[in-house]
Amino acid sequence: MGRGSSNHTIILIFVVVLLAQLDAALVHGQATRVGFYSKTCPRVESIVRSTVQTHFRSNLTIAPGLLRMHFHDCFVHGCDASILIDGANTEKTAPPNSLLRGYEVIDDAKAKLEAACPGVVSCADILALAARDSVFVTKGSSWQVPTGRRDGRISLASDTSNLPGFRDSVDVQKQKFAEKGLDTKDLVALVGGHTIGTAACQFFRYRLYNFTTSGNDADPTIDPTFLPQLRALCPQNDDGTRRVGLDTGSQNRFDSSFFNNLRNSHGVLESDQKLWIDASTRTFVQRFLGVRGFSVEFGRSMVKMSNVDVKTGTEGEIRKICSAIN
Template identity: 40%
Template sequence: MARIHRDVSVLGSMALVALCLYCGVAGAVLNYTPGLRYDFYKNSCPRADDIVFEQMTEIFKTKPTAQDGDFGKNVAPDLLRLHFHDCFVRGCEGSVLMDKPGSEKTAPPNGRLEGFDAVDKIKAALEGECPGTVSCADLLAFAARDGVRLTGGFFYRVPAGRRDGYDSIAAEATKNLPDPRMNVDQLTLNFKNQGLTRDEMVILSGAHTIGDVACHHIDNRLYTYPGNNGVVPSLPRAFVKKLKGICPRPNLFDITVDMDQVTPIRFDSQYYKNLASKTSVLSSDQVLYDDVRTRPLVRVLESKLAFLSKFGPAMVRMGNINVLTGNQGEVRLNCRRKNSPGSA
């Protein structure tokens, strides 16, 4: 109870700091990448943002069925994850969406990626109103933002003008995407390679407040940890029992577990509170609290206002990674394949 009172007493000052940082970072990204603008589609497709949000809202409210593919509330974490996995491989240029032999989709880190049917639906709506205008890379950036908004997070403006790449290579995904067993040094280097800071790594990791992960990714927490019957000693007993109830044995690839066991479909700061109570699901999340270099920021981000204020600017920074603009790349008519010669 004492910790709760202390957190409340400093909420005002943390919120002020968060909002000031928000203003500073948001201003800095206006000219971060030449070719990206907040009003990019003002004349060519003025309803682009609205179309994406309308489609995301419709999908979000859809009760999943066999015919609907990967629709429903999972569209929020699915599209957020697609945008992240896209940007960390070749930059934010839509390569993760491509269907071809040996594409990024076939790489082990992307084995459970979903949301492709939702992308197809959104793209069809955009093509219906503005043919050959809005890139798949911009679609992902808009849809990821709207997924955050639909699950309770803050709206943030997304600059546009990205173009789509021509290729997608599995080996590049395996090389560049972070592993769920990484420590802070490894995660920091992984994000640094993309031009992102350690603080931004901690902030962007908060996306794990929604979504799930395959059970086999937590075998090292429940079944294969050296000694202690394979269980990480710091995990609370009740939490271990809960996780083993969901993941009853190791090597389960088809069963998933929510990364936030408290508010799994709400975009809030519960993720960071879970780190403080040792009830994070992934080891690569828990290390952010266990490491003294990242713990202070984790404690700040336990405030919902602080986290949500910082998350948008960090996402905008991530969305600028190695983008194609101007005459580079193309605007795919179908997000799953590059345009054929002669396509508009």
Template identity: 60%
Template structure:
């Protein structure tokens, strides 16, 4: 029992150590305008194309799940993370590079690409009528980026048990899982990632029985059998550009686009979280989701970060120094 207690204490102290190394205002002296520069850059791209918001949010999420939140997903190369199948469709790289270029001109060698990505994800949510939060900074950039290590990224095909393990491996629980998946309220996907649910769910020509019948017809109209698999469909068809609780209502009502999202309703633990966000009183529960999403994003942003003398501060986000 004493050994177990000592082990638990060591883990707790390690978590505290990471959290103490990341702090809000980390660049207050070394690069005081960092947040303003990142915000103005994200906003300029968002004003031209609001769909960049979910792109930046996904980019940060996918970064944190491989090698931790160290900007490794930004590194280019034939064998790098961004070229894995799980990272198909990642976008927003040019936004991060633009902000990095401006920051290098103001504060050379100071601000990490990993921190820029975390700040950009926050700003993307805020610009989409979602919550804002103070982002703890002080991350360092990783030097390793391998597509082979991206196999632990969540997939649209994942069962709840698989989703749960992937999140748990990063220190995230069921509540974090559902809350972070709620980011799909502003996301998009392509027909090819879910059309099997519409026409050949069990390879016998039937549809996924968990899809609401009216919604099934809508999806079939958007994604005809043997049609254009690259056509984009909003993951929240009710309010695709607004960060709200509509996504959770869709899951509750059988109107989720991805199989992995709909499965959140089939498990008692995740269903209770979905229900708490979906509810019936949109305003009150929407605020609650905003509050929980802030907490979950800060927790995600702490996953396996590199600080102090670990890693480096990249001069260009797409390649190591």
């Protein structure tokens, strides 16, 4: 075989490999890219960040609300802002989403972006950027967010059944994450987002009283010295709406103390505490006890999750307002 034929063969192999990588990228939602709006709406990131900062100054619950909203959005139909759509029986009305907060921040950012560059920036991208900025304003690390998502047109409350639940075993949690292409490390890192925010007593009070229906007993995985504190915050006769920090002592700061609390049996949600009990997830909890290790992996897992089943190109639409399909 001559040198020319050999070169052509090498080039052909390179093209085939490149096309295969491109196909794989599209399948895994990697058609997004950093700087997607660099020419069409260059101020998009600064507008979203300043909007998040403004709302956060007057309401600290905005940050964990936006972070969780993005998470809940990505687990249903992919990261397509379907959680933002108003209406009867939409995702927003489903029980797992009933207490989410921060919708007004997305609406505010969208209005500003429509004024600056109408019809260009998707609500899905705004939500992805706002989730990143929520970590930033709570003193966490920042990361580059690939953009280019388009908005979905379907939002059904019945499709939220695959969202991770507060009673899920580790095996169930791993299965739900694996269905989205996320591994065990991603699971532990992303649950680490609970380092900011609170949970209503209704989601964990069963752990504090009559856990086994044999008396006034509690979940034995709760540190006995921590139990009185939780019971004081969530009395047995309370209606369940009181809220308790998921990361005791550091609920407004994005750091690794959440994992220290799991190690000390101070996890508030049963599903969170199980990450320390199960050997397969404890390995990663131990790894994330250091602030730097956790912040780096959290950013990576967020980028990975934010590309789950995204709509790009001609799929979906760019909504004019985030709460309604065009």
